[in-house]
Amino acid sequence: xxxxxxxxxxxxxxxxxxxxxxxxxxxxxxxxxxxxxxxxxxxxxxxxxxxxxxxxxxxxxxxxxxxxxxxxx
Numbered sequence: 001x002x003x004x005x006x007x008x009x010x011x012x013x014x015x016x017x018x019x020x021x022x023x024x025x026x027x028x029x030x031x032x033x034x035x036x037x038x039x040x041x042x043x044x045x046x047x048x049x050x051x052x053x054x055x056x057x058x059x060x061x062x063x064x065x066x067x068x069x070x071x072x073x
Contacts, residue, residue: 001052001071002034002041009059 003023011025011032018024023034032055034041042049048058056067 002032002038002055005052005055005059005071006032006034 003025006025006027009027011027011030014024014026021035023038025032025034031044032041033044040049040051041055043058048054050058052071053064053067056062056070057064060067060070062070
């Protein structure tokens, strides 16, 4: 789920910096690392982390209810 959200938001996998357990995504200067088999993530440049819904909230700046709709799409 996190990978789909990131790809839709214009992030790309950084294969050189990724491992099997931690996939690094980049978009310009933004970095998100996906963990827990795609179910969790964290931003190494801030304290942001969580599940797919928190990822949408973080990227889009929307409240949880809107994040639900975004993930459902």
